[in-house]
Amino acid sequence: xxxEQTIDKFKLAFLEEAREILVELESALLALNENPNDTELMGxxxxxxxxxxxxxxxxxxxxxxxxxxxLENAFDEVRNGRLKVTAELINLSLxxxxxxxxxxxxxxxxxxxxxxxxxxxxxxxxxLTGKSDTRHAAEAASSSPxxxxxxxxxxESPAAAVGAARDWQIRFSPGSxxxxxxxxxxxxxxxxxxxxxLRTKASMAAIPPIGELDPExxxxxxxMVLTTSAAREAISDVFIFVADSCELTIEPVIERVTxxxxxxxxxxxxxxxxxxxxxxxxxxxxxxxxxPDAVAAKPAEKKPPPWGRRASDTPDNASSIRVPAAKLxxxxxxxGELVTMQARLGEIAARHEDAEVATVxxxxxxxxxxxxxxxxxxxxxxxxxxxxxxxxxxxxxxxxLHKEVELTMEGADTELDKSVIDELNxxxxxxxxxxxxxxxxxxxxxxxxxxxxxxxxxxxxxxSGASVLIRVADDGGGINxxxxxxxxxxKGLAAADAQLSENEIFNFILAPGFSTAKQITDVSGRGxxxxxxxxxxxxxxxxxxxxxxxxxxxxxxxxxPLTLAIIxxxxxxxxxxxxxxxxxxxxxxxxxxxxxxxKANGKHVAYVRGEIIPYIRLREYFDIKTKQPEREQILVAxxxxxxxxxxxxxVLGDHQTVIKNLGRFxxxxxxxxxxxxxxxxxxxxxxxxxxxxxxxLRSTAARPRAKGAAV
Numbered sequence: 001x002x003x004e005q006t007i008d009k010f011k012l013a014f015l016e017e018a019r020e021i022l023v024e025l026e027s028a029l030l031a032l033n034e035n036p037n038d039t040e041l042m043g044x045x046x047x048x049x050x051x052x053x054x055x056x057x058x059x060x061x062x063x064x065x066x067x068x069x070x071l072e073n074a075f076d077e078v079r080n081g082r083l084k085v086t087a088e089l090i091n092l093s094l095x096x097x098x099x100x101x102x103x104x105x106x107x108x109x110x111x112x113x114x115x116x117x118x119x120x121x122x123x124x125x126x127x128l129t130g131k132s133d134t135r136h137a138a139e140a141a142s143s144s145p146x147x148x149x150x151x152x153x154x155x156e157s158p159a160a161a162v163g164a165a166r167d168w169q170i171r172f173s174p175g176s177x178x179x180x181x182x183x184x185x186x187x188x189x190x191x192x193x194x195x196x197x198l199r200t201k202a203s204m205a206a207i208p209p210i211g212e213l214d215p216e217x218x219x220x221x222x223x224m225v226l227t228t229s230a231a232r233e234a235i236s237d238v239f240i241f242v243a244d245s246c247e248l249t250i251e252p253v254i255e256r257v258t259x260x261x262x263x264x265x266x267x268x269x270x271x272x273x274x275x276x277x278x279x280x281x282x283x284x285x286x287x288x289x290x291x292p293d294a295v296a297a298k299p300a301e302k303k304p305p306p307w308g309r310r311a312s313d314t315p316d317n318a319s320s321i322r323v324p325a326a327k328l329x330x331x332x333x334x335x336g337e338l339v340t341m342q343a344r345l346g347e348i349a350a351r352h353e354d355a356e357v358a359t360v361x362x363x364x365x366x367x368x369x370x371x372x373x374x375x376x377x378x379x380x381x382x383x384x385x386x387x388x389x390x391x392x393x394x395x396x397x398x399x400x401l402h403k404e405v406e407l408t409m410e411g412a413d414t415e416l417d418k419s420v421i422d423e424l425n426x427x428x429x430x431x432x433x434x435x436x437x438x439x440x441x442x443x444x445x446x447x448x449x450x451x452x453x454x455x456x457x458x459x460x461x462x463x464s465g466a467s468v469l470i471r472v473a474d475d476g477g478g479i480n481x482x483x484x485x486x487x488x489x490x491k492g493l494a495a496a497d498a499q500l501s502e503n504e505i506f507n508f509i510l511a512p513g514f515s516t517a518k519q520i521t522d523v524s525g526r527g528x529x530x531x532x533x534x535x536x537x538x539x540x541x542x543x544x545x546x547x548x549x550x551x552x553x554x555x556x557x558x559x560x561p562l563t564l565a566i567i568x569x570x571x572x573x574x575x576x577x578x579x580x581x582x583x584x585x586x587x588x589x590x591x592x593x594x595x596x597x598x599k600a601n602g603k604h605v606a607y608v609r610g611e612i613i614p615y616i617r618l619r620e621y622f623d624i625k626t627k628q629p630e631r632e633q634i635l636v637a638x639x640x641x642x643x644x645x646x647x648x649x650x651v652l653g654d655h656q657t658v659i660k661n662l663g664r665f666x667x668x669x670x671x672x673x674x675x676x677x678x679x680x681x682x683x684x685x686x687x688x689x690x691x692x693x694x695x696x697l698r699s700t701a702a703r704p705r706a707k708g709a710a711v
Contacts, residue, residue: 011059013322015108018055021048022097022104023385029093030391034406036085045093046075047240052100054241057187064103067118071096074125076234083129091399092128094392096121165196165229167253173221175245180216183242189222191238196228225253325418328379332565335368335375336658339566340677342368343656347679372566372656379419379563383461383470384412386424390432394457397436404443404454405436414461416468417563423540424470424560427533431472431556432457434530439476439554449551451475467542467584468562473555479548481505487514506546510534540564541673543690545640559640559690561673569657569676570635571684572648574618575626578684580657580676581646585637585689589651592632606634606645615645616696637689644693657686671695 025048032041049072056065071093077083099121102113170192174185192198200222207219226235235250236243342364349361387409394407435457443453458473481502488494488508508514512531533556537544542560561567569580590608592615600606606613615634619626634645659674673686 011061011107014055014059014061015104016322018052018104019101021051022101023388024048025052026094026097026392027388029090029097030395032085033087033090033395039079042075042079042085046072046079047237049075050237050240054191054238061103061107063113063115063118064100064107067096067103067122068100070122070125074129077129089128092121092124094395096125165227168226168228168232168235169249169251169253170224170226170235171221171247171249172224172239173247174218174242175247176217176219178218178242178245185218185220185222185242188238188242189224192224192226192235195230195234195238196226198224198226200224221247329419332375332379335372336566339368339372339656339658340679343679344681345679369656376417376563376566379417379565380415381418381421382413382415383421383424383468384409386421386428387412387459387461389425390428390459393429393432394436397433401436402442403436403440405440406454406456408456408458410458410460411462412459414463414468416461416560417565419564420468420540420560420562423536427536427558428459428470428472430530430533435472435474435476435554439474439478441477445477449477463562464559467559470558470560471555472558473553475553478550478552479506479509479546479554480550481548484508503546506548509546510544541688543640543694565659567657567659567686569655569686571652571655571678572633572635572646573650573652574622574648575624577622577624578652578678578682579618579648580655580684580686581635581637581689582686583654585639587636587638587643590634590636592634592647594630608636611643613643613645615647616692617647619647619649621692621696639690639693641690641693641697644689646687646689646692655684659686 025045028041028044028048032038032045035041049068053065053068053072056062056068074083074089075093078085078089083089099113099117102111102117105111106113172185172188174183178185189198189200201224203221203223204219206221207213213219228235232250232252236248239246239248342361345361346365349358391407394405397403398405440455440457441449441451446453446455456475458471460469460471460473462469485494485500485505485508488505488511489496491511491514493508493511493514494500510530510533514530534544537558537560540560541564542558545557545559546554547557548554568583570583570586572579572581588608590606592606596606604615604617606615613634613636618624619628629649632647632649633651634647635651636643636645655676655678657676660676661674662669662672671688671692673688675683675685678684
């Protein structure tokens with residue numbers, strides 16, 4: 001039972017890793033489409049296919065391994081120069097990749113893979129590679145990896161290629177824990193056998209007495225002579241999955257064993273003696289001279305194996321581990337609870353004025369801060385994988401829309417919280433689809449406008465304080481502001497005589513059901529996509545900014561928080577209410593006196609080193625009915641609309657803020673990012689400075705400002 005659970009664990013690990021490999025494969029294929037002569041890209045694609053095939057066969061996914069094997073052989077034809085990379089091959093490979101994804105989903109118990117699609121893809125692949133025999137190819141999609149159809153033209157081994165065969169001496173010593181990972185070494189030997197003529201001998205010298213034998217340890221090692229026309233790299237690829245957990249040497253034999261010796265029935269005898277390197281000798285037939293000494297392996301030399309190493313040769317530790325996302329989320333939640341309890345301990349220590357308790361509290365605060373930063377850093381991932389997914393989308397849409405579009409990227413190594421990354425796929429997908437369908441013009445119109453026929457969509461990411469800015473920019477025709485305004489008036493979103501800024505006009509695009517498209521297509525036109533973008537971004541406590549220039553393209557900027565779990569905040573008080581402002585956006589704190597207010601003639605502005613800073617008085621904005629103190633504090637923050645101040649009664653200091661959602665009843669309150677629990681048990685609201693300023697500016701523009709009103 002325990003062994004079955006172990007195997008299931010490794011199968012699940014394979015399924016998860018296979019999905020990641022498919023992302024790499026898709027990226028390599030799309031890049032290869034643009035650079036068909038790039039041997040490095042070809043190697044990436046081939047290795048990805050080989051990994052999926054080998055790992056699939058290792059864990060019993062026979063249909064997946066057989067299908068991948070046929071596709072791998074087609075790319076081996078390309079690698080050996082017998083087939084050229086064409087758009088047809090890339091499109092067919094992408095279709096095969098989609099089918100592999102379906103097989104993985106079926107293996108996970110979600111849906112089923114259509115075997116007819118596999119057969120159709122293989123048939124097209126045969127026609128493309130010039131192979132005419134169809135009898136065995138259909139079997140390849142469901143064949144066992146231990147017997148990939150060698151008679152299939154598509155499944156020809158490298159040994160079938162035209163070229164001189166030679167002998168290779170292979171020593172394979174699996175690591176003792178190889179079997180525990182679910183690896184079957186016999187499958188590796190069977191794959192070698194498909195490459196040519198293989199002669200093997202197993203050494204059992206390391207097998208202990210039966211009382212000491214561990215059935216989950218591998219005690220065997222193999223000495224082999226492989227006669228094949230394949231290159232050393234192709235042989236080593238067979239062991240690509242176990243290279244780090246075995247000892248492997250692959251060396252050419254200087255002179256081939258002659259056919260006459262083999263025909264006489266002579267078999268190679270592998271003489272293995274304790275403490276010596278194995279030597280290969282061939283017993284001569286009667287009346288036949290001995291094989292030249294050059295056939296024998298060289299005397300043992302103390303040198304590292306050139307094609308692998310045993311796991312025991314290095315420390316038994318891994319550079320990285322795979323942890324389920326749910327466990328990581330639970331860990332961060334527990335750290336958040338610890339931060340809250342630490343704040344409570346600090347409150348108690350300050351109230352009792354006990355030096356010993358205060359010392360313990362400070363030490364726990366230091367450790368909690370380090371633990372919090374460590375837990376957040378663990379969840380931070382580069383956005384590259386998300387960006388790379390859209391190469392395929394752009395490729396397919398460009399083909400369907402008959403447009404030439406290139407996807408470029410910048411800042412793909414920018415890191416942000418995994419929970420944020422997981423929610424980004426849909427917004428970016430809809431933005432790219434809109435750019436492809438509405439923004440980018442056909443090639444003839446671009447040429448008439450003096451542009452290159454090939455358009456560009458640029459994805460970029462960069463840090464900005466506690467936020468990440470993600471931009472989707474195209475060099476298309478831009479947004480027709482008048483058409484958007486007319487459509488907004490038609491739908492009743494704006495009055496006919498309303499004076500609207502360009503930014504306000506562009507924001508209508510985010511309204512549910514809003515579209516200026518004259519006809520609905522499979523790509524867009526229903527007014528759903530941008531509404532999805534708005535809802536997703538707002539759910540992440542982010543903002544959207546749209547800029548466009550007629551004939552010069554459109555840029556959509558998403559401002560998103562780095563993390564949704566814990567942030568550094570500045571705790572402030574207004575009356576009996578507590579608020580938290582993100583520390584990363586706060587520039588400085590200055591004092592506001594009655595004299596400063598009088599100098600400004602009652603206007604909500606402050607003079608800070610020669611700069612006029614408008615401010616929002618939170619007491620008035622939230623209608624807090626308490627007595628105003630003689631001296632107040634202005635927190636100057638950097639927002640999307642410039643520097644703005646927020647007037648509070650008292651600044652209490654830095655605060656490790658564990659963000660708690662307010663629940664669905666408050667999901668429409670845009671000015672609040674969430675709430676946090678303070679050490680004394682009270683609740684503080686987390687303010688969003690960007691939205692707060694935007695809302696204040698919008699309300700000010702909508703009505704005449706009365707004396708004493710907020711900015």
